[in-house]
Amino acid sequence: MFLSDLEKNKVARISNILDGEFSINAKLREVGFAEGDEVEIIAYGPVAKTPICVRLNRTMIALRPNEAKYIEVEL
Amino acid sequence: MSLKAALIGAPNCGKSTLFNGLTGGKAKTANYAGVTVEAKKGHFTTPKGQEIELYDLPGIYGLTARSSDEKVAINMLEGQMKGVDKPDLVLVVIDAANLRTHLHSALQLRELGIPMMLILNMIDLAERDGIEIDTTILEKELRIPVVTSRATRQGGRENFLNRLDSLIDDGIENAKIAPEHHNLSELQKSARSLAARAIVKEALINKTTRIIDSVALHPIFGPIMLAVVLFLMFQAVFSWATFPVDFLDGAVSSLADFVRAKVGHTIWGELLADGIIAGVGSVIVFLPLIVILFAFILVLEASGYMTRAAFLMDEIMLRAGLNGRAFIPLLSSFACAVPGIMSTRVIEHERDRITTILIAPLMTCSARLPVYTLIIAAFIPNVKVFGFVGLQGLVMFGLYLAGVISAFVVAFILKKTVTQGAPQAFILELPTYKLPNWRDFYVGIIGAATSFLRRAGTVILQVSVILWILAKFPLSATSLRESYAGKIGAFLEPALKPIGFNIEIAIALIPGMAAREVAVGALGTIYSVQGGESNTQGLAHILQNAWSLPTALAFLAWYVFAPQCFATLATIRRETNSAKWAIFAFLYLLGIAYIAAGLTYHISRLIIGN
Numbered sequence: 276m277f278l279s280d281l282e283k284n285k286v287a288r289i290s291n292i293l294d295g296e297f298s299i300n301a302k303l304r305e306v307g308f309a310e311g312d313e314v315e316i317i318a319y320g321p322v323a324k325t326p327i328c329v330r331l332n333r334t335m336i337a338l339r340p341n342e343a344k345y346i347e348v349e350l
Numbered sequence: 351m352s353l354k355a356a357l358i359g360a361p362n363c364g365k366s367t368l369f370n371g372l373t374g375g376k377a378k379t380a381n382y383a384g385v386t387v388e389a390k391k392g393h394f395t396t397p398k399g400q401e402i403e404l405y406d407l408p409g410i411y412g413l414t415a416r417s418s419d420e421k422v423a424i425n426m427l428e429g430q431m432k433g434v435d436k437p438d439l440v441l442v443v444i445d446a447a448n449l450r451t452h453l454h455s456a457l458q459l460r461e462l463g464i465p466m467m468l469i470l471n472m473i474d475l476a477e478r479d480g481i482e483i484d485t486t487i488l489e490k491e492l493r494i495p496v497v498t499s500r501a502t503r504q505g506g507r508e509n510f511l512n513r514l515d516s517l518i519d520d521g522i523e524n525a526k527i528a529p530e531h532h533n534l535s536e537l538q539k540s541a542r543s544l545a546a547r548a549i550v551k552e553a554l555i556n557k558t559t560r561i562i563d564s565v566a567l568h569p570i571f572g573p574i575m576l577a578v579v580l581f582l583m584f585q586a587v588f589s590w591a592t593f594p595v596d597f598l599d600g601a602v603s604s605l606a607d608f609v610r611a612k613v614g615h616t617i618w619g620e621l622l623a624d625g626i627i628a629g630v631g632s633v634i635v636f637l638p639l640i641v642i643l644f645a646f647i648l649v650l651e652a653s654g655y656m657t658r659a660a661f662l663m664d665e666i667m668l669r670a671g672l673n674g675r676a677f678i679p680l681l682s683s684f685a686c687a688v689p690g691i692m693s694t695r696v697i698e699h700e701r702d703r704i705t706t707i708l709i710a711p712l713m714t715c716s717a718r719l720p721v722y723t724l725i726i727a728a729f730i731p732n733v734k735v736f737g738f739v740g741l742q743g744l745v746m747f748g749l750y751l752a753g754v755i756s757a758f759v760v761a762f763i764l765k766k767t768v769t770q771g772a773p774q775a776f777i778l779e780l781p782t783y784k785l786p787n788w789r790d791f792y793v794g795i796i797g798a799a800t801s802f803l804r805r806a807g808t809v810i811l812q813v814s815v816i817l818w819i820l821a822k823f824p825l826s827a828t829s830l831r832e833s834y835a836g837k838i839g840a841f842l843e844p845a846l847k848p849i850g851f852n853i854e855i856a857i858a859l860i861p862g863m864a865a866r867e868v869a870v871g872a873l874g875t876i877y878s879v880q881g882g883e884s885n886t887q888g889l890a891h892i893l894q895n896a897w898s899l900p901t902a903l904a905f906l907a908w909y910v911f912a913p914q915c916f917a918t919l920a921t922i923r924r925e926t927n928s929a930k931w932a933i934f935a936f937l938y939l940l941g942i943a944y945i946a947a948g949l950t951y952h953i954s955r956l957i958i959g960n
């Protein structure tokens with residue numbers, strides 16, 4: 276399952292970060308996404324449910340489903 | 351010998367706050383990522399007397415530069431900054447409350463092989479939430495000094511200063527490892543395991559932040575809250591400023607009367623009363639407005655709400671062809687487009703960045719407030735609609751809205767034509783809410799007030815004197831039209847007459863190219879020379895009699911768009927590295943301004959029927 280498919284307020288762990296265009300893997304890692312980290316969707320944007328606001332450990336990060344789909348998670 | 355140190359760390363971890371605290375500097379600080387976009391140098395002396403040359407730099411998450419602000423920081427680390435060698439010491443700053451997420455950056459930077467010290471900043475906020483960190487474990491494993499700090503307080507920086515002294519005594523070369531290179535996921539793995547040992551006690555995200563965000567990020571209440579915040583801000587700016595502005599206006603008029611009574615009938619007396627006091631005075635009266643607006647924007651920027659607004663707006667911005675990251679530069683442009691345009695440096699994608707730069711001048715900046723307020727006070731009745739909303743404030747809000755909506759339309763068109771490009775990733779950290787750091791707040795307000803007054807004392811003063819001379823001479827002139835100023839205005843008049851502008855406006859718009867509020871000063875001088883002795887009331891009253899309502903409305907419409915700010919155009923040129931975009935911005939804004947003023951003039955004439 277991917278972070279973009281996670282239900283709101285369900286806590287999951289990152290299992291993998293995929294490679295993609297525009298060095299998305301490095302970008303996600305640099306802001307702090309890493310295997311084993313706890314993530315949870317805490318809010319959706321008002322239009323078309325995008326972007327999503329994610330809690331990563333204690334950090335809150337907004338990103339689009341387009342980016343979140345590179346993050347694989349496990350419940 | 352002085353030691354060169356650089357502040358490096360993720361965006362928004364408090365580098366600039368620390369820089370200001372240590373050096374007494376005036377770097378801008380605010381509670382969102384990407385505030386600092388250029389390098390700033392300062393000096394301080396450690397308690398033991400070591401001279402330090404300190405650099406504040408833009409925040410970076412990693413060692414790959416993707417946007418032009420990140421390039422500044424990375425160039426510095428690589429010794430590629432013009433005229434500046436590699437730093438002797440890197441001060442890595444990490445937000446203590448987010449140690450787990452950000453510690454890998456310290457491991458990555460350590461591999462550069464430059465002496466380094468780790469500062470866990472905002473320790474007060476981490477402790478408030480119940481986090482405990484054991485720095486000795488970090489020191490031992492990283493083999494570099496690690497301190498906690500509270501950059502906003504002198505006492506909170508002492509720990510760092512003392513540790514720095516002992517590091518210098520021991521020799522800074524001890525605080526480095528041999529250069530290495532691990533890939534990011536390996537570094538993350540070791541950082542996570544180290545963080546797990548160093549964080550003695552973990553806590554949930556700050557409770558106040560969670561409560562506010564349950565409203566601020568809500569799909570329905572969030573946008574409502576954003577609209578209310580912006581609406582209240584502009585209403586408050588308008589209504590709170592009314593009293594002090596009126597008061598100053600009265601004071602300026604009395605001063606002019608007093609001067610006229612004392613030395614009125616000499617040429618110097620007239621220059622002073624009709625030229626300088628009428629010109630400079632009519633602008634200075636708006637100082638309270640500028641101060642109140644900046645106060646609001648500074649508080650908003652310091653609170654952390656800007657990133658929430660960017661979150662709410664991202665999808666709408668995306669559909670207009672912009673990026674959520676463009677929201678903060680655009681909102682900052684409500685204070686002034688110049689820093690707004692500079693802060694677009696955080697936008698990675700060059701085309702997105704240029705689109706944002708081109709529409710930033712459409713955000714109603716503080717320099718338009720004197721123009722708007724003057725015209726609104728003169729022509730819009732001070733009544734309440736729906737029983738509680740002032741009509742004048744509503745018109746003001748409408749002008750802001752007109753700027754914003756046209757910015758979206760322009761962005762949409764630009765994106766389809768001259769600045770096409772693929773959408774870029776949007777990844778933005780939302781910090782916890784914070785109270786403003788009052789020292790920085792104070793510095794920001796004083797800075798805004800000083801630069802406003804400085805312009806009044808330089809550009810507007812010069813314009814007032816020159817215009818007074820041009821409007822007064824030749825002495826044989828019996829009307830404005832026969833004066834030198836009138837002759838100049840007559841050149842432009844044929845072009846401006848179709849949109850309802852009279853010769854006085856035509857004259858005022860020429861010096862008004864320097865900055866928007868200059869036109870107000872110019873009108874003050876022009877009408878004062880014409881009115882002479884009979885000027886016992888403020889400029890608003892004079893305009894009320896001299897202009898028709900359609901002319902006044904057309905003038906407002908003109909100012910929503912007109913590129914009457916030299917500094918903005920110069921900044922566009924500098925930031926895009928080409929005169930082409932500055933000229934393009936000038937022409938397209940001028941074109942829209944002309945059309946909008948013309949339409950407003952003719953439509954309102956039709957409606958009013960004169």
Ligand SMILES: Nc1nc2c(ncn2[C@@H]2O[C@H](COP(=O)(O)OP(=O)(O)OP(=O)(O)O)[C@@H](O)[C@H]2O)c(=O)[nH]1
Pocket residue numbers: 360361362363364365366367368378379380381382383384385386387407408409410471472473474475499500501502506652784786787
């Ligand atoms: N309570 C508290 N607030 C802090 C501390 N240090 C910084 N802040 C606040 O944190 C916010 C960010 O500070 P800045 O100094 O602008 O951060 P920065 O690292 O320069 O950010 P960028 O320039 O965007 O990279 C501001 O609102 C500061 O007032 C601290 O030690 N304690």
Ligand SMILES: [Mg+2]
Pocket residue numbers: 365366367378379385386407408409
């Ligand atoms: Mg900064």
